[in-house]
Amino acid sequence: MNRECDEYPFASTYEGAAQHxxxxxxxxDNYSARPLPKTDNGAAGNILKAFMDRNRILDGFNGKEEVDGYLVTVS
Structure with missing residues (x-):
């Protein structure tokens, strides 16, 4: 099975893999990573992109703090 590593918080957020x-x-390196099937990881990335596009999540870092934040609830 072809696998990729996925990270949480998402690398596209300031709390994710790109934070530093x-x-x-x-x-x-203040994040968690787990190997996932490549197709599942790609599908999750597409869902995350659609969420950010649909909700107009923009790059809102003002140099001191994130000003365009959102919460992720896992249930």
């Missing part, structure tokens, strides 16, 4: 690259005062 956006703000060097934040901890490096």
């Amino acid at each position: 690259a956006k703000d060097s005062s934040k901890p490096k």
Whole structure:
């Protein structure tokens, strides 16, 4: 089975895998990763992109804090 690593919080968020690259005062590698089937990971990425597009989640970092935040609830 072809696998990819997926991360949470999402790499596309300032709390995800890119957090340290956006703000060097934040901890490096402060996220969880898990290997998933490539097709599942791709489908989840498409759903996340649609969510961000539909809800107009923009790059809202003002240099000090995220100003376009949202919460993810897992039930």
